[in-house]
Amino acid sequence: MSARELDVLTVPVELGDRSYRILIGHGILASFGRVLTETVPGATGALVVADENTAEQYGRSVVSTVAACGLRAELARVPAGERAKRLEQAHLLYERLYRLGADRRTVVVAVGGGVVGDLAGFVAATFARGLPFVQVPTTLLAQVDASVGGKTAVNFEAPDGLVVKNLIGAFYQPALVYIDVATLKTLPHREYRSGLAEVVKYGVILDEEFFGTVEQKVAGLLERDAEALALVIARCCEIKAQVVQADEREQTGYRAILNLGHTFAHAIEALTEDYLHGEAVAIGMVAAARTAELLGLTPRETRERLTSLLRALDLPAQFPPLDITRVLQAMRRDKKAIGGRLRLVLPVRIGEVRVVEEVPEEVAAEAIRLSR
Numbered sequence: 001m002s003a004r005e006l007d008v009l010t011v012p013v014e015l016g017d018r019s020y021r022i023l024i025g026h027g028i029l030a031s032f033g034r035v036l037t038e039t040v041p042g043a044t045g046a047l048v049v050a051d052e053n054t055a056e057q058y059g060r061s062v063v064s065t066v067a068a069c070g071l072r073a074e075l076a077r078v079p080a081g082e083r084a085k086r087l088e089q090a091h092l093l094y095e096r097l098y099r100l101g102a103d104r105r106t107v108v109v110a111v112g113g114g115v116v117g118d119l120a121g122f123v124a125a126t127f128a129r130g131l132p133f134v135q136v137p138t139t140l141l142a143q144v145d146a147s148v149g150g151k152t153a154v155n156f157e158a159p160d161g162l163v164v165k166n167l168i169g170a171f172y173q174p175a176l177v178y179i180d181v182a183t184l185k186t187l188p189h190r191e192y193r194s195g196l197a198e199v200v201k202y203g204v205i206l207d208e209e210f211f212g213t214v215e216q217k218v219a220g221l222l223e224r225d226a227e228a229l230a231l232v233i234a235r236c237c238e239i240k241a242q243v244v245q246a247d248e249r250e251q252t253g254y255r256a257i258l259n260l261g262h263t264f265a266h267a268i269e270a271l272t273e274d275y276l277h278g279e280a281v282a283i284g285m286v287a288a289a290r291t292a293e294l295l296g297l298t299p300r301e302t303r304e305r306l307t308s309l310l311r312a313l314d315l316p317a318q319f320p321p322l323d324i325t326r327v328l329q330a331m332r333r334d335k336k337a338i339g340g341r342l343r344l345v346l347p348v349r350i351g352e353v354r355v356v357e358e359v360p361e362e363v364a365a366e367a368i369r370l371s372r
């Protein structure tokens with residue numbers, strides 16, 4: 001990663017009185033306290049939430065820069081991984097806030113991946129009916145996806161033992177998203193490339209030119225070059241912001257285009273633990289392109305170009321050898337399915353997708369078969 005100073009890029013998210021800025025830079029964590037006090041004037045304290053992998057390296061720096069600006073700041077550590085997204089963990093954070101004597105001048109700051117962001121955001125949304133919330137995402141997936149858009153949640157452990165993802169949650173916009181691409185240098189390779197799948201997704205759903213940019217920047221991205229990352233992350237945030245601005249609370253259906261590849265991916269994730277989310281999304285996007293091809297919606301070139309880019313980024317594109325009946329069953333359970341027929345986001349070309357309401361299951365099955 002190049003050490004030279006880069007400009008800080010700003011992406012505005014326009015949502016009326018819930019508008020906020022996304023700032024993207026390299027090595028900008030040290031200035032966080034100042035930006036926080038400018039963004040949330042009157043803030044007197046902060047609870048900085050981080051997980052086992054982000055607390056020491058990034059959580060502590062955030063606490064010191066916030067404290068240096070005169071705020072009372074404390075670090076709260078949660079376990080790493082999906083198991084932290086539980087009501088019990090939320091409760092522990094409520095206790096911390098209570099002991100801090102938190103009120104609406106207390107900011108909740110999430111320093112970590114999507115898990116920390118979703119959990120801390122949910123706590124911020126619900127404690128005292130809402131505390132100011134700031135995201136400092138440290139995974140690529142959180143920087144281009146989870147930290148933008150205002151969805152917060154914990155998973156629900158149902159009485160039958162089933163864990164339902166993101167069932168308990170709230171739409172709650174942050175006051176600021178602060179992205180330091182330097183934090184990505186410690187991210188494990190698989191986690192990093194998992195985020196790259198979501199990057200590719202933005203190109204496929206809305207921006208062919210950006211897809212071309214990613215194709216050109218493959219080498220820089222694989223080296224985690226700061227300049228390439230800042231540009232690419234900023235464009236992803238712009239695209240996500242654009243979609244969220246058009247359909248903030250998932251009411252018009254437009255926001256669904258962000259789910260390209262996700263119905264296939266959720267089925268893969270439900271049936272095997274061999275894939276990270278982004279890896280499953282990569283495979284799912286190829287299966288979606290194949291489905292679109294079988295329906296005559298898109299030429300073969302769409303899938304070929306998508307597959308080459310995913311492979312160049314070291315992402316999987318081949319469907320795992322899972323039982324297709326079980327895959328379809330899991331896809332049906334996905335909330336995007338209506339009455340036996342599948343509702344899928346399918347590419348028309350690179351840069352444009354369509355939500356197809358009634359995809360026959362046989363076509364999806366054939367697409368999976370051909371993608372193996």
Ligand SMILES: NC(=O)c1ccc[n+]([C@@H]2O[C@H](COP(=O)([O-])OP(=O)(O)OC[C@H]3O[C@@H](n4cnc5c(N)ncnc54)[C@H](O)[C@@H]3O)[C@@H](O)[C@H]2O)c1
Pocket residue numbers: 051052053054080081082085112113114115116118138139140141142145146147148149150151152166183184185186187188191
């Ligand atoms: N709110 C949304 O709109 C939205 C969108 C997409 C995903 N999500 C949620 O996000 C979660 C997945 O997010 P994720 O992929 O970031 O997973 P994660 O938060 O579990 O992070 C992945 C791993 O990387 C570690 N880590 C984080 N930053 C690091 C760094 N800089 N260096 C080294 N290790 C680091 C974490 O401790 C964890 O072990 C899921 O729970 C998903 O539901 C939410």
Ligand SMILES: [Zn+2]
Pocket residue numbers: 145198262277281
């Ligand atoms: Zn995703």
